[in-house]
Amino acid sequence: MTLNLNDLVRGGTACFSKAGLAEGTNDHTIKTAAPNGAGVDFAISGLSYHKADTDNIAPTVCDEQALGTTCLYVVTxxxxxxxxxxxxxxxxxxxxxxxxxxxxxxxPPAGECPVGAIKVAAGTTAFTVGVDDITDDVGTGTITFYDFFAVPSSPLTS
Incomplete structure (x- = not known):
């Protein structure tokens, strides 16, 4: 028996294009800047949606991250x-x-499509997404952006 994609996928949630997650132009913001310039195509529960490239997105304010720690933040x-x-x-x-x-x-929260993540390695200062500036306020730490099709199945080891 041959199965095609139509036989396997029902109500899928996935991001179909690279979101181009990055730091926004203004302080405390992020942006989506798809490399193809066409925005982000994604599906939630089998229905397709589109988000135009957007700068200066105010991210959700999260709990403070302690200094000397690394944390992943999923963007949906x-x-x-x-x-x-x-x-x-x-x-x-x-x-x-x-x-x-x-x-x-x-x-990710139910009913939302994961399009990427931010890895924050806080150095000499604590860090709060949505309050602190993405690169200026991380102390001696680093910020890494990831684009998703879906949430990866394996954890990061570094």
Whole structure:
């Protein structure tokens, strides 16, 4: 018996184009800037949606991340194109670099499409997404943006 994609996918949620997540132009913001310039195409529960490239998106204010930790934040789109940021679990930077811990991807809220994530490695200062500026206020830490088709199945090991 041959199965095609139509036989397998029912009510799928996925991002069909690279969102181009990045720091926004204004302080405390992020943006979507798809490399093809056409915005983000995504599906939630089998229905297709589109979000035009948008700058200066005010991310959801999350709980403060402690200094000396790394944390993943999943970025999702709602059916109306609103952006939601969900904080994952913090991991001590030394435990992560020493191979004693991994970074698990946060579970996206139900009914929303994960389009990417932000990894914040806070250095000498604590950090709060939605309050602190993405790159200026992370202290000696680093910020990494990821674009998704769906949430990866394996945790990050560094």
């Amino acid at each position: 789109l709602q059916t109306d194109g609103d952006v939601v940021v969900t904080k994952g679990n913090e991991v001590d930077n030394d435990d992560l670099s020493g191979g004693y811990a991994v970074l698990d991807w946060p579970t």
